[in-house]
Structure formats: structure tokens, C-alpha cells
Amino acid sequence: MNDQLYQDRIVSLAKAKTGAGKLASPTKSARRDNPLCGDRVIIDVKLDDGGKISEIGHQVRGCLLCQASASALASVAVGRNAAGIEKVRLDAERAIGREEGEAGEPFSAFAPVKAHKSRHECVLLPFEALKDALS
Amino acid sequence: MSFDVAAVRRQFPILSQIIDGQPVHYLDNGASAQTPDAVLDAVRTYETTGRANVLRGVHRLAERATEAYENARIEVADFLSVAPMEIVFTGGCTAAINLVAYSYGSLLKPGDRIIVSELEHHSNIVPWQLLRQRSGIELDVVPVTVNGRIDLNALPRLLTPRTKLISLAHVSNVTGTLLDVHAVVTLAKTVGAKVMLDGAQRAPHGPLDLAAMGIDFYAFAGHKAYGPNGIGVLWAKSELLEAMPPFLGGGSMIGRVTFAETTWAPPPRRFEAGTPPIGPAIGLGAACKWMRTLDWNSAHAHEMGLVERLMDGLQKIDGATLFGPASTQNRYPVVSFLLDGVHPHDVAQTLDSFGVAVRAGHHCCQPLMDRFDLDGTTRVSIAPYNDNTDIDALLTGVQHAARTLR
Helix, strand or coil: CCCCCCCHHHHHHHHHCCCECCCCCCCEEEEEECCCCCCEEEEEEEECCCCCEEEEEEEEECCHHHHHHHHHHHHHHCCCCHHHHHHHHHHHHHHCCCCCCCCCCCHHHHHHHHHCHHHHHHHHHHHHHHHHHHC | CCCCHHHHHCCCHHHHCEECCEECEECECCCCCCCCHHHHHHHHHHHHHCCCCCCCCCCHHHHHHHHHHHHHHHHHHHHHCCCHHHEEEECCHHHHHHHHHHHCHHHCCCCCEEEEECCCCHHHCHHHHHHHHHHCCEEEEECECCCCCECHHHCHHHCCCCEEEEEEECECCCCCEECCHHHHHHHHHHHCCEEEEECCCCHHHCCCCHHHHCCCEEEEECHHHCCCCCCEEEEECHHHHHHCCCCCCCCCCEEEECCCCEEECCCCHHHCCCCCCHHHHHHHHHHHHHHCCCCHHHHHHHHHHHHHHHHHHHHCCCCEEEECCCCCCCECCEEEEEECCECHHHHHHHHHCCCEECEEECCCCHHHHHHCCCCCEEEEECCCCCCHHHHHHHHHHHHHHHHHCC
16 A cells, blocks of 8 residues: 555544534635536635634535645634735645745645645635635 | 456556556546557557558558558447448547537437436537537436436437437446447337437447447447547448538548538548548557457456456445445446545545556536535446456455545
């Protein structure tokens, strides 16, 4: 066996399900589908008057990587605006080798995905949905 | 009856390689099958001794190329038990279905109806939707049963005098279920509808007798049938091909071109505009010839024995369920399954770490996934060169995924 991808930190992030579920009355929502694999993410956010996220909920019909990414994103999203989320995305992209530099927490957990290019979009799909929700 | 799987495996060089210290357990044949020496040799012979364009050249290389290309057409025709002039080489199975949708479709009138099923691959749905947008035909959909078979009991009530074509998968690329072609043809005749079969998943499992089946169109892909990429086949009855206008325009498909008027070549050239995929066609001819060297009674028994081993093993794994019939009757060796609490892509990724190649996801059958409210399935698709070690490696990987990912 050559099992490098599903390391404990990724599995733990997915199982934590941080922010899983829908919000009762979100300020904005967005859905993103990956037509290649069929993964689907719906993100709800509540925004404060300054445009910062005060609450986030996600519904993921997708793989463990997508679930782990949504969970990780939800764990750091509150208090951030769109620009702040872009900085978090940079961390995720660093972890999977799309950007140079060291990834911060919790996205360093996604470093094993770097070698699996076909799975990069699984990690980035929640970011795409949140970007749409904040735009 | 015994089947010498080791002798078959030896003909497929890719299967003997080691990747990251692991043998190759290739169970993604429904997506693309592997290629035997006979095909590789035929393509290499063309590329190294006869590479030239076909039909127009007078030099010796052109004559060799043309002869090899037309011989490939004969090999494919023999494999399907039809006349060579009824074989149209296309870019693939999708291209073949699109050819029919465009060309035969242009003969249809607004309000005419075409029937497909709920389990079709997108390539047997979207071309008809595009035709609907172009010409106002109507599309009807036969539902599937809970076992993943096309529900032929529901077909009669969809038939109308305006039904012109029924286009269905010969074998499902998700459930492996075999269509009852005789029943479909019998029903189609009651309203004078034509029948087209998407043979992508059936053709890789042995020769066919299309003439005896009573159908009108058949399409399949070369790369799923041990041939090269970039080649597919459309077979249609000659009187249909004669009546159909061209799909693509260009060289080779013409009779005479003037600015005032252009006439068309007779079939099959009418539908092979431009330089065709010569090498891939020659490779596919070799693949069809190679398939005819196998004893398919024993090859099929071997394949279905592996399906039984797979289904037995999956049933012993907690949380694993089959999607599709649990029987080996009226099916081909394509098996989809679900692992409770683990996404199909994670199952497939885990299997890759065991050296096992499978496909996971919606399999280009989103309407079928929607029907059963599924994200996708993990699909095992078997070829004659697969053996017990492939199935056992897969089962070990599924057990590992069940243990670690939920």
C-alpha cells in the first residue's frame, strides 16, 4: 500500500465538520458544483455591517478532501471579509503547491494533496463557493 | 471451460509494469481498456512502413496506407457481421452518436420524438438535446428499475406514431446491465421507429451480429475495445446512410465541388470528411481481429467469474452495497458499488494506493445519479486480462477504506 494522502490531520478535519449545516437566515448563499466529479458545496454566510463574516455554514456533497477543506475554512472564516478570505485561500494554495511559500494553519494539513493534481479542485471548491457568496 | 488468462495478460505489455513497487491492477476498462501487442504492432507497422494519407496519393506509401485503412474497415465489419461499406470511422463513440443526431436528425421534423433512457451516458443524451434545440423534436425518457435496468415495461406507453428513433445503451456503463434488444426492436417496429444502440460497453466483450439484431444504428469507441484513442465506429444500415446528408464537410466526402453546387460521395466516405484518423483506424482493425481470436464463451465465463468473486467479497465488507443487480444474468462485467460513509472518490483514491485503478463519480450519467439521489458510485469494469489478484487487491483496498475513512 502507498497511502500518503489520507493522513490523520485531513481525516480529523473532515470528521470535525466545523461549520457543517445550513444557516437559518443567511445574508448570502452560494452553490458551486464541480462538473468533473460531481462534488457540490453550498455556503451560507451571515455578514456584519462591515462586510465581515459573523457566521458560516456549509453543506458538502463531496469527498473527504472537500469536506475537510470546508471544515478548515469554516474554522477560520468568522471575522474575515472577502480580502481576508483571499489570504486564507492563499494558505490553501500554498499547501497544495499552487503558490510558493509555507502554508499556515490549519491548511498545512493539506500538504499531502500536493502530489495529487486531480484532487486540487476538491480542496478549492469551498473557497469558490464562499467567494461567490461574498461577491 | 478453461481460460488461459496468463496467456492473454502476456499480450498486454502495460500489465507487466511495476509502479511505485506495486503491480498494475487495472479495473477501469469501462473508461479505457488496455492495448495488446497486436494493436501496437499494427500501428507501428503503419507508422514505420506505410505512413501516408489515404485515398488520394498514387505513390506506394499512399497505396499501402489506403489498403491498410480499408482492410481495417473490413476487420471491423467482420467483427460486427455487417458489410464494410456500412462502417463509418469517426473520432469516437460520442462523435458517432453526434453524427447520427446531426445527419439523421436533420431528416426529422418538429414534433417528431426520440426516446432515450434514464441510464444513458451524457453522450447519448446531450446530442439529442442539441437536436431538440435545432429542430424542435421532442425527447422522451424511459425510466430505470430499482435494479438499474431500463424499464421496458414503461416503453410501450412512450411510443407514438411520431416516435422516429429509440437510442439506448446496449450495456450500461454504470450497472453493466444488458439491454433486451429483441424486446426493444419488436416494440419499435410497432410504430416504425429506428433503433440505435450505444455499444461502448458491449463491443469490448466479443463479436456481434448486428444484422441479426434488427437494429438500425450502432456506435462504439476504439479505446474501450483495446484499440487506440481517437477512433470510433458508426454502423448504420446502408439505406439509412444513403439517405443521410453529410455531417462535416471537406475533402474526401465530396463527389464534385463547384461554387454553384457540390455533390456528396457515397457512404461511408460521405461521413469521413478530411484526413481520417488513419493509424487509429488501423489499430482498431487489429483490435477487432485480436478480439476474434479469443474464445468468448470462456472469456465471458472468466469475466463473470471475476464479477461473482467481486460481489461475494463486497457483500462481506460492512457498509458496502452493490448499485445495480446482484445477479450475473443478462449483464456484462461492470459493477458499481457504494461504501457507506465514504465518498466514491475517496474509495478510488485509496484503491490507487493499493495499485488498483477504478473509476468513481457520476460516470457521465448525472440523470441516473439524480434518480437514485447519489453523489456517485465506485465502478469496477473488467476485461478478459483481469484475474483473481486484481479482484483480491481491490477488496483489500475497500476494506482498508472502510476501516480508515469513516
